Amino acid sequence: MSLESRTQTIGQTLLAATHPGRSFLAQMREPWDEKLLAWTMEHPGLRTQMFRLIDTLPFLSGSGEISRHIQEYLHQPGVELPGMLKNLLNFTGRESLTAQVAAQTLTTAVSTLARKYIVGENFSQVRQTLERLGRQGMTFTLDILGEAVLSESEAQGYFQKYIDLMTQLAPVDWGCVPQVSVKLSAFYSQFDPLAEKTTRTQVTQAITQLLQRAGELGVAVHFDMEQYKYKNITLAILKDVLLSDEFRSRTDVGLTVQAYLQESEADVREILAWVKLRGVPVTLRLVKGAYWDQEVILAQQKHWPLPVYRRKSSTDANYEKLTRLLLENHPFIYPAIGSHNVRSQAHALAIAEELSISPNAWESQVLYGMAAGLAKALVAQGQPVRMYCPYGELLPGMSYLIRRLLENTANTSFLRQRLEKENELELLTPPQWAEPTTPLPQGETFMGTADTNFAQMGTADEFLQAIVRVKLQLGHSYFLPHCSRERTLDSVNPSDPKESIGRVGLADISSVQKAMDCAQEAQKIWGSTPIAIRVNLLQQIADTLQMQRSEWVAWMVLEVGKPIREADAEVSEAIDFCRYYSEMAEGLHPGYTYDVLGETNRYVYQPKGIGVVIAPWNYPLAISVGMITAGLVTGNCVLYKPAEQSAVIGCKISELISNLISDLGLPQGVFQGLPGWGEEIGPELVRHPAVHFITFTGSRQVGCQIYAQAAQMSPGQRHLKRVVAEMGGKNAIIVDASADLDQAVQGVVQSAFGYAGQKCSACARVIVLAAIYEPFLERLRTATQSLTIGCATDPATTIGPVIDATAQERLQKNITLAKQRLTVALESAAPTSGYFVGPVIFTDVPPDDPLAQEELFGPVLAVLRVADFDQALQVANGTDYALTGGLYSRTPSHIHRAMQEYICGNLYINRGITGALVGRQPFGGFRCSGVGSKAGGPDYLLQFVEPKVVTENIQRQGFAPVAEEL
Incomplete structure (x- = not known):
């Protein structure tokens, strides 16, 4: 046989x-637990909502909360309810007898189900x-x-x-x-x-x-x-x-x-x-x-x-x-x-x-x-x-x-x-190999760059070897055009300040003027350069970054103390900015046509002119490349001032882009790097009458100064300047009583302490409902205590150094002051060599306390206790900022309210609040968190172009070219 x-x-x-x-x-006549399974098999919409409800059930206290969630989950569009279940859910008032019966019935059914497995x-x-x-x-x-x-x-x-x-x-x-x-x-x-x-x-x-x-x-x-x-x-x-x-x-x-x-x-x-x-x-x-x-x-x-x-x-x-x-x-x-x-x-x-x-x-x-x-x-x-x-x-x-x-x-x-087949012998049919040859359908229009999958054994070795190679290049000098060879800045490794990353020649006010002169000459050429060449430039930048991924990761690990996984994701983001803005620019270029008989109407975009990019140190590659390429691809010449703390990376970005521009036979003035002290050359760049727009990411204080300075007209200036500024936040995550605490604790820890809390979108406040405050706080404390603090070069590090001695001293001072008035749940020890600050968690922080209002930009987390969800939203919205926000909840009405009422530019529900992806989660806020459209979004490039309408009467002596064709 x-x-x-x-x-x-x-x-x-x-x-x-x-x-x-x-x-x-026949099974339908069995107890409620079997009825539930039978119903979910018959009704796909009910299946999804029922299992979400069951997942939430153990976290709900009292029949009132259970009955409320039953109605919120099951009374949804697209959820088909069997008649018996409709009757069970036909109640008003969470504390009514019928509601209590519904709550008890579901609880019993789920407990019975659980005991079966x-x-x-x-x-x-x-x-x-x-x-x-x-x-x-x-x-x-x-x-x-x-x-x-x-x-x-x-x-x-x-x-x-x-x-x-x-x-x-x-x-x-x-x-x-x-x-x-x-x-x-x-x-x-x-x-x-x-x-x-x-x-x-x-x-x-x-x-x-x-x-x-x-x-x-x-x-x-x-x-x-x-x-x-x-x-x-x-x-x-x-x-x-x-x-x-x-x-x-x-x-x-x-x-x-x-x-x-x-x-x-x-x-x-x-x-x-x-x-x-x-x-x-x-x-x-x-x-x-x-x-x-x-x-x-x-x-x-x-x-x-x-x-x-x-x-x-x-x-x-x-x-x-x-x-x-x-x-x-x-x-x-x-x-x-x-x-x-x-x-x-x-x-x-x-x-x-x-x-x-x-x-x-x-x-x-x-x-x-x-x-x-x-x-x-x-x-x-x-x-x-x-x-x-x-x-x-x-x-x-x-x-x-x-x-x-x-x-x-x-x-x-x-x-x-087996339950549904009439002929059981079909269940014994030999399985057939049925793998599709076509790719999985993509739900997004822009396909982002894949981060490195570290699940593959040995993958980390490539990056560790790159760090070794880059270390052999440390201590070199970088002198960009127009920059001084006498006045220099020494960049150091924040994990080990004795280690010099490199020496960078600085620009001064005369450097700015020379660069402006070059940019004004180049603008005439670059502004009329075909879109295909501008897009090709961005594609070449992206390809180069991809080929050099491990080296860029190494430079970020060493110069700004970013852990390997986060640095790897930043390279992907930089590549995505190039490719996304290329697609957006190609879409903008044709403009729009609004013709009528006898008249043509063309709606087109033209470059604004010279732009200034003032970049931050915390995303020295991705944000720099994103701001630079958005200006370049829309036909504007760009002057780029990298942050002092990441000056070497800034020089390397400048060299990469300048070399590619030179290879295209275009003048140097299309793009120029100008490393320098912000307080010295920043105002000159912003106020210069030849500048048409300023793109800035950094502190609220500096952003507001730029906004004010850009509004002042200078002699010879014939235009108003556009300011695009991202200025940080005091971001909060609300943890609802129905939250999955495994998810919530993990998400808060990652959002608050990833890259030592030095992300614009980092969680600085966690607002916890009183019903779960103590268990959440205990798990948050022990989870944070288990993080590894150390040099960014170590793959095991989850929290590296803060950026420099100034940041370290500022944070230590604020922590000391806060300890005089607030309760500390955790203060982790940190290495004594290097610019390290261990995670600190303060509890029961009043909503109006400076720790809950002022941005610190470091691994310091304020935990606030609130009585209910209304108060949680009120506290979350109670700052000057509106950048990112988060919510962990499994209560549908609370999720819906947060979508409508939570004041922030990016709201993340049941996930961490950092790590926005280009084209998927365009990033940016409002209020005092910034001005301008979202980076990595469909309307970002509109900030760097001027729309123009050209209307032409094409009639001649009463006829038009198309009239005879009617």
Whole structure:
């Protein structure tokens, strides 16, 4: 009999043994938890909203809040409600009896659902379940829910839970070796493939201790696989640990492979080669994968290649291919085939039979609550079965529950198809390879540049090697045209101020005039240069930046102390500005035509004239390149003054663009770099009568001075100057009572302390509702305490130095003053060499306190307590600024209100508030945060052109060229 025939025979036997025994409609008469699942399968809109509601439920206190959220989630356009559910939701008043019944019904249904997928909330419950499984002839592996860790104290707590669990498992006679399943990322809160060395050290230490204790207790340990970004480093760590002398002989350990990953076959073959080298078998669990949606979304957002197969049928086909590969190598590994798909398990049984593999040489695995009937049927076939058993409280288990509900109710779910298919034998159809050859459809009109994917092992090495190369170039001198060789500025490394980055010749007032003279001559040529040449210039800048990515990252790491990942993202942003503004300029160039019979009307754009770009140090490449290229591509000559603290990078930008302009045969005056002291040459640049516009990013104080100076007419000036200024903010994130605290804490920490809080969009205030204030604050404190402070050259660094001694002294002074009147929740120690300031968190800060009103530009966070959402919005809007804002909430009405009422230029909901992307999140604010349109947006270039209408009467003696054609 062929393999497929045998698969069909075994599959039919398993299907018959696992028949649900009732129709799909019959299930509708079952308890509420089964009704909910049935309804979500029938109504896609309800499915989405119901699962969002369930995700929120554990965070809601009281029936009033629950009933309110029930109505807000389910009374939405596009949500089709079954009649029974409509009746249940037909209530008014959150505290009415009907509302309380609705709240209680949903809570009970969700708790019942959770218990179907979770073996217990304490060890007593777990033991009863496991003993029942044992009586049914099954073994188990236990997984503790809630492994997401944000701090080292949480990581240690996770570790200790497993030690305690193994200690409880060990004395019991289970009739088998007890097993636990763990995830490596939960052992270290800063788990990061970029920081490979540190991550390896920390995680290796933890799992070494875990394996030692497990060996003492006689408990087996299996290592789960998580998101794709962790795969390579997870496998690398496990291979090293299990190849060590201490653990090389252990057979009670296992690894996991996910069949939905396109790299999975290569991973299996590498693991097999490693196991053969090791000489002692390990368990290799084959699963299909639980994070498909997340992987697709992340790859799309990041413009990375898709790591997973696009079609479930392709995953299933790959799964069967890998099943054979594992079973063929059973002398070297112990295969564990994890699936609740009858076809998949039948196919594995057929292969094992064909290869004459003993049932004791491999096992089947199923998830608790997903396929109990299949598990029993497999046991009846004489097949060893292990049940994957999550346990823990409902709150940390909610994300697991949602994944299971999504899996059960998805269109391609085996369990759902079984309920809906009239002919069950269709479920045994061999899976077909069905991967599309066309690219994924793009939801955005502008395709941004992909950041480096540090999930690929060894990727960081390219940047570390670039840092070494750039260090050999430190200390050089840079003298741009018109700049002095006698008056210089020394730029230093803020991580190590003894290290000179370079010496830069400075421009003075006479330099400005010389540059203006060159620009005025060049403007006549550049203003009439064809758009194709201007666009080509920007494309060449972008291509050069892409080719030199690692070197630009190295320069930013060294001169402005920006950590590697953030510097890498900045290179991408600079490239995106070039390419986005190229597209926008090409769209503007044709203008508009408004012709009528006998008359032509042309609406066209022409350059404004000479522009001045005054750039900041915190984004020395991206913002500089963005402001420069916006002026150039619209036909304006540009004079560029980089910040003093990033003068070397400024010179390198100037050299790059000037060389490309020279290669085009254009005059030097089209673009000129003028490094110098801001207080000396800044006013001269702004006031000069030849200047038509000033683009500035920096402090509010300097921005307001520029705005005032530009408004003054100078002798010989025939135009009003345009000022485009971004001047910072006092950005706030509101954390609502219904927020996902895992997301909120992580987002606030990243937004407040990324690049040492030195981003225009950084979170300076977090406004927390009183109901969750204490738990949020504690997790925020411990998460911040776990951040790594150090030199930017270290990939493990999350917080580098502040920019210079002046910034350090200013921050230290303000922190000292604030400590005299406010409570400090955390003040982290910082290295004493270099310009370091450790993160500081102040609590219960009054809304009118200077710490809640004045921009500090550093790693200092004010936490404010508010009574309700109304007060939260009032406090958030209660500053002079309106740049960025954030909200963590799962209350639909609060999200809607924030969209309408939160006063800010960029509002981010349920994500961090930094990292705006060109063409996707155009960036800029209003009030005292700035003036002008948003950088990286569709109307940004309009600020650098003058619109002009040309109307021509084309009649001659009463006729027009088109008249005869009518």
